[in-house]
Amino acid sequence: MHRPSHLDDLEAESIQILREVFACFRRPVMLYSIGKDSTVLLHLLRKASRPAPPPLPLLHVDTTWKFRDMIAFRDRVAAQGDIEMLVHVNQEGVRQGISPLTHGAAVHTDIMKTQALRQALDRHRFDAAIGGARRDEEKSRAKERIFSFRTAQHRWDPKQQRPELWHTWNTQIRQGESVRVFPLSNWTELDVWEYIRRERIEVVPLYFARERPVVERDGALIMVDDERFVLREGERIQQRRVRFRTLGCYPLTGAIASQADSLDAIIEEMRASRSSERQGRIIDHDGASSMEKKKQEGYF
Amino acid sequence: MLRFITCGSVDDGKSTLLGRLLYDAGMLADDQLDALRRDSRKRGGEALDFALVTDGLDAEREQGITIDVAWRYFHTARRSFIVGDCPGHEQYTRNMATGASQADLAVVLVDARKGLLPQTRRHTYICALLGIRRIVLAVNKMDLVGLDADVYASIVEPYRALAASMGVEAVDALPVVAPDGDNVGLRSTRMPWYQGPGLLELLETLEAGVASPERFRLPVQWVNRPDQHFRGYAGTVCGGRVEVGEEVLVQPGGQRARVERIVGPSTDLAQAVTGQAVTLCLDRELDISRGDVIAAVAQPAAVADQFGCHLVWFGDQPLLPGRGYLLQLGTATVNARVTAIKHKIDVNTQAPLAARRLELNDVGYCNIDLDRPLPFERYADNRTLGGFVLIDRQSNATVACGMLDFALRRAANIHWQHTDVDKATRAQAKGQQPLCVWFTGLSGAGKSTIANLVERKLAAQGFHTYLLDGDNLRHGLNVDLGFTAEARVENVRRVAEVAHLMVDAGLVVLVCVISPFAGERAFARGRFAEGEFVEVFVDTPLAECERRDPKGLYAKARAGRISNFTGIDSPYEPPASAELHLHTGEQRAEQLAEQVLDYLRDRLA
Numbered sequence: 001m002h003r004p005s006h007l008d009d010l011e012a013e014s015i016q017i018l019r020e021v022f023a024c025f026r027r028p029v030m031l032y033s034i035g036k037d038s039t040v041l042l043h044l045l046r047k048a049s050r051p052a053p054p055p056l057p058l059l060h061v062d063t064t065w066k067f068r069d070m071i072a073f074r075d076r077v078a079a080q081g082d083i084e085m086l087v088h089v090n091q092e093g094v095r096q097g098i099s100p101l102t103h104g105a106a107v108h109t110d111i112m113k114t115q116a117l118r119q120a121l122d123r124h125r126f127d128a129a130i131g132g133a134r135r136d137e138e139k140s141r142a143k144e145r146i147f148s149f150r151t152a153q154h155r156w157d158p159k160q161q162r163p164e165l166w167h168t169w170n171t172q173i174r175q176g177e178s179v180r181v182f183p184l185s186n187w188t189e190l191d192v193w194e195y196i197r198r199e200r201i202e203v204v205p206l207y208f209a210r211e212r213p214v215v216e217r218d219g220a221l222i223m224v225d226d227e228r229f230v231l232r233e234g235e236r237i238q239q240r241r242v243r244f245r246t247l248g249c250y251p252l253t254g255a256i257a258s259q260a261d262s263l264d265a266i267i268e269e270m271r272a273s274r275s276s277e278r279q280g281r282i283i284d285h286d287g288a289s290s291m292e293k294k295k296q297e298g299y300f
Numbered sequence: 301m302l303r304f305i306t307c308g309s310v311d312d313g314k315s316t317l318l319g320r321l322l323y324d325a326g327m328l329a330d331d332q333l334d335a336l337r338r339d340s341r342k343r344g345g346e347a348l349d350f351a352l353v354t355d356g357l358d359a360e361r362e363q364g365i366t367i368d369v370a371w372r373y374f375h376t377a378r379r380s381f382i383v384g385d386c387p388g389h390e391q392y393t394r395n396m397a398t399g400a401s402q403a404d405l406a407v408v409l410v411d412a413r414k415g416l417l418p419q420t421r422r423h424t425y426i427c428a429l430l431g432i433r434r435i436v437l438a439v440n441k442m443d444l445v446g447l448d449a450d451v452y453a454s455i456v457e458p459y460r461a462l463a464a465s466m467g468v469e470a471v472d473a474l475p476v477v478a479p480d481g482d483n484v485g486l487r488s489t490r491m492p493w494y495q496g497p498g499l500l501e502l503l504e505t506l507e508a509g510v511a512s513p514e515r516f517r518l519p520v521q522w523v524n525r526p527d528q529h530f531r532g533y534a535g536t537v538c539g540g541r542v543e544v545g546e547e548v549l550v551q552p553g554g555q556r557a558r559v560e561r562i563v564g565p566s567t568d569l570a571q572a573v574t575g576q577a578v579t580l581c582l583d584r585e586l587d588i589s590r591g592d593v594i595a596a597v598a599q600p601a602a603v604a605d606q607f608g609c610h611l612v613w614f615g616d617q618p619l620l621p622g623r624g625y626l627l628q629l630g631t632a633t634v635n636a637r638v639t640a641i642k643h644k645i646d647v648n649t650q651a652p653l654a655a656r657r658l659e660l661n662d663v664g665y666c667n668i669d670l671d672r673p674l675p676f677e678r679y680a681d682n683r684t685l686g687g688f689v690l691i692d693r694q695s696n697a698t699v700a701c702g703m704l705d706f707a708l709r710r711a712a713n714i715h716w717q718h719t720d721v722d723k724a725t726r727a728q729a730k731g732q733q734p735l736c737v738w739f740t741g742l743s744g745a746g747k748s749t750i751a752n753l754v755e756r757k758l759a760a761q762g763f764h765t766y767l768l769d770g771d772n773l774r775h776g777l778n779v780d781l782g783f784t785a786e787a788r789v790e791n792v793r794r795v796a797e798v799a800h801l802m803v804d805a806g807l808v809v810l811v812c813v814i815s816p817f818a819g820e821r822a823f824a825r826g827r828f829a830e831g832e833f834v835e836v837f838v839d840t841p842l843a844e845c846e847r848r849d850p851k852g853l854y855a856k857a858r859a860g861r862i863s864n865f866t867g868i869d870s871p872y873e874p875p876a877s878a879e880l881h882l883h884t885g886e887q888r889a890e891q892l893a894e895q896v897l898d899y900l901r902d903r904l905a
Contacts, residue, residue, distance in 0.1 A: 006301045006380050015577035016536045023522035023590050047565040052526035135371050142370045162698040165401035166687050172696040188373045
């Protein structure tokens with residue numbers, strides 16, 4: 001008899017988590033960030049509701065500073081037509097001209113991501129929001145529950161988390177409260193790539209190495225994606241063979257020098273890699289407990 | 301994939317062992333190693349301090365208040381691992397339980413100098429309670445006892461006996477020196493008397509895990525019904541296997557159907573096995589909802605509404621017997637209350653102690669009562685259908701986890717004994733329709749007088765009847781009950797059960813009890829079939845009852861010689877929708893009895 005593999009086990013667990021959301025919440029949504037984890041999550045979402053289309057919409061919180069390749073990819077996903085794609089932009093932030101280049105990572109992230117997310121969740125009165133975060137990404141994630149309770153003000157209290165035993169999740173909430181759900185909690189970065197390869201899932205081309213225009217800034221390789229990029233003194237744009245290990249807003253996401261231009265090569269590179277995944281994320285570098293603080297304020 | 305937890309007191313070197321294990325497995329990234337070197341030097345040592353790996357991964361700022369398991373992931377060429385780093389402190393029993401519920405195996409650490417501590421017993425007990433059947437005992441700090449084989453043996457042997465007494469089936473022991481890596485990633489050459497594998501190798505090769513339950517079970521998680529062309533029951537198989545074409549049973553109802561189609565994650569499947577998340581389509585339309593269990597016809601799950609169970613209490617507020625909680629078992633959520641705490645368990649000695657309540661982190665053995673029967677298994681046989689959580693209805697906090705042991709009231713619920721002569725047969729022999737007529741109202745309202753007249757007239761017409769009078773029952777069946785709220789609840793429950801049996805015997809039963817609480821009357825109604833229960837509200841104003849005072853009870857109550865008297869110092873909740881509402885002030889008992897008979901005439905035909 002066929003023996004389920006490690007990836008089969010992870011897939012089954014994620015599907016079980018997603019179905020719990022379908023069954024227990026009135027207005028669930030899936031946060032879609034266009035990255036590899038979101039893309040795997042969408043794939044699992046379709047599997048969980050098979051043969052029906054997914055019974056919930058996707059929500060993309062657009063900071064207006066995503067890579068052009070990402071937006072094109074998002075629009076292709078939306079065009080597939082089996083699922084509704086909501087896009088939310090913090091219009092107040094746009095009016096204020098918030099930009100990662102002039103306001104810095106912290107302000108941009110707070111206004112265009114955290115505040116925007118809260119606006120969107122409130123507007124649609126979502127009671128469950130599914131996200132692609134994994135526990136191996138970051139140390140405050142390692143402590144977060146799979147069904148992570150949020151107050152009506154979207155606050156996360158790491159000290160008041162509900163114990164999670166077996167696969168029995170407490171989904172009871174009151175009016176206005178909500179839950180963030182992380183079906184990929186037990187996946188690692190390598191699991192995600194191996195699953196993408198096994199399932200032949202298409203991901204944003206930025207993950208594959210190619211010649212790209214980049215600038216070296218504060219030890220990171222920042223890609224110049226459009227004309228809004230402002231060169232600092234002494235900086236010059238150079239063509240380098242790079243790829244992205246994680247995707248966010250383009251001025252805040254460092255590329256890595258790499259030759260990996262296929263899934264096999266990426267997995268090979270990952271296995272040999274000696275550095276952690278989020279080192280290219282500038283927003284993670286503003287203080288030891290920053291992720292935890294951001295999460296308490298409603299960041300995913 | 302292996303999921304395991306590490307336990308042992310903080311000073312036993314748990315963090316160091318875990319750090320060393322990650323290092324030896326090659327799972328520390330360069331930036332993490334650089335940080336480790338820097339931090340180790342700051343502490344004044346040239347050697348790497350592996351305790352700092354996990355401390356570094358831990359949110360340091362939360363130390364002292366953290367009571368959570370942190371999950372970490374690593375892999376070798378042979379296996380993937382998830383390790384739950386369980387806090388060692390005694391007050392964190394609930395985290396031990398949470399961690400153990402996810403684990404196939406536990407690594408228990410002991411300091412070679414200290415030997416078995418109360419904490420070793422405690423952790424082993426919790427592991428065993430949550431169903432971990434395999435433990436790796438790591439005797440650490442062997443360098444501090446001269447790498448002595450005798451010291452090692454003097455710890456391992458009593459530990460094996462201890463673990464076996466708690467139900468742990470297998471113990472693999474090994475001596476380690478965590479900071480130096482002896483028997484962690486590599487076998488040590490310093491302790492030639494130990495011939496076995498190192499920890500990493502052991503973890504890579506052990507056949508651990510909870511044996512998969514063999515009987516087919518699928519708790520229905522979600523009904524997938526996008527349109528009228530498709531109706532599937534989605535869920536994760538938590539035992540056995542099922543094939544297309546096989547006949548299955550839907551519990552607790554007991555309907556049967558055949559599996560027409562199994563929808564898998566990518567394609568349709570010919571069969572589904574334990575652990576797979578699938579969707580079953582059946583060959584006929586049945587009323588199936590979330591919480592039902594689809595099971596093998598030949599081996600149905602037991603169905604019951606009362607259990608004996610172990611509870612680990614997580615709540616800040618204590619557990620009080622009688623209070624209602626939500627109980628979540630598999631995919632079912634029902635109302636539950638603990639009816640009795642048989643004893644609590646001293647987790648250090650496993651001695652049973654008398655207890656009236658359970659406080660935070662207490663473990664107790666309890667009887668629990670549900671508001672409807674559920675399909676279940678013993679926890680030892682099936683974690684999914686035997687493990688449950690309790691949820692506080694006010695705060696929605698998860699306040700306990702429980703492990704089902706066996707059903708109480710087995711005769712009534714697990715296998716209802718089939719009798720060939722049934723209610724219909726008995727009723728037919730009497731030539732009547734059985735019925736329960738429930739008279740409620742204040743003491744002295746006239747319930748018994750009216751019921752007596754009704755019964756006389758029914759008997760005269762040839763009906764087979766019986767009158768259950770609350771006062772009379774208190775001389776026998778309910779002689780042990782007083783008049784507190786709890787006792788009144790129990791009084792009504794017993795009367796309802798007796799009335800139910802008499803209706804089953806084919807009789808027309810007239811019940812006269814004050815039955816002051818709407819909840820208990822609803823319970824009584826729930827014991828009968830639709831149309832079989834007639835509630836008669838004998839509505840007499842309190843002043844009138846007090847004026848009549850046929851038994852002199854109101855006078856006594858007013859004089860303070862009876863307490864908990866309905867209408868005086870105990871409430872009466874009038875029925876909102878009784879079948880009959882009799883106003884006694886305007887009519888005599890004869891007329892009221894005629895009203896009741898008029899109403900019953902159609903029902904009795």
